[in-house]
Amino acid sequence: MSTDSDIIRRSRDSPSAFGELYDKHASIIYRYAARRAGDFAADDVTSETFLVAWEQLETYDLDRDDARPWLFGIATNLLRRHHRAEAKMLKSAGKAASREALSDDSDRIAAQVDAAAATASIASTLKNMAAIDRETLLLYAWADLTYEGIATAMGVPLGTVRSRLNRARQTLRSQLSLEELDETENDHGRLAAAPRNA
Structure with missing residues (x-):
């Protein structure tokens, strides 16, 4: 099977090969674009x-056999133009998940309510996260790129990718932990019994 670099090499002489x-x-x-925008x-x-x-x-x-990081880099740059649509989608997902959790009656099981609340929380956290950290995290989680692939796609050093992913993960952990604490506090500010596991 042809590598991406083979296809690109042939495409330079024969444009129809680019279709491959x-x-x-x-x-x-x-x-990836659909999930983002x-x-x-x-x-x-x-x-x-x-x-x-x-x-x-x-x-x-x-020299690069895999063109995916290059293509994802181009797509990520184009998606920056669609950032407003992405922010709107994350905001809508957060609201929809919250409404579902609030309007739910007894016919939904607790796990579905927890999942809806978690979706709203994650969507809100992603929306409020620094755009560059969100892009790095989504290239890792949704595009399934390696750290090296993300570095190539974003045109940054490998260490920068590691820093951005670490910062994004800390933001998610921190925000989700704070919300867990808020849910377990009673009216007197003391921690209530530990939340039950579903």
């Missing part, structure tokens, strides 16, 4: 990603 790169990676770029933006981001890749074909480092 699209066929190989368009679906993962689309899924919604389905309405994913088609545009995917198309634009491969258009930019085509325009920058000569700049691709042929």
Whole structure:
């Protein structure tokens, strides 16, 4: 099977070969873009990603066999344009999960309520997180890139990726721990009994 660098090398001489790169990676770029900015933006981001890749074909480092970090880097830059849509989607997800948890009657099990509350909390934390940390975390979690792949995609050193992921994880842990503490305090400010495990 051809590596991405082989496909790109052939594409420089025969433009029709570029379709192989699209066929190989368009679906993962689309899924990543859809998770970041919604389905309405994913088609545009995917198309634009491969258009930019085509325009920058000569700049691709042929020593890299895997083009995914390069493509995710392009997609991430394009998604910055769609940041407002992403923030709106996270805000809506947080509100929807909160409404579901609040409007729930006895016909939902406790685990579903906990999941809805956790979704709202995570969505809110992601929305309020520094954009650069959120992008790094989502490239790791949703695009399934390695640290090295994220560094390539974002054009930063490996140590910067580690710092950003560490900061993002600390933000998530801190925010989720604070909310857990808030839920376990009683009216007198003392900790109530430990929350029950579902």
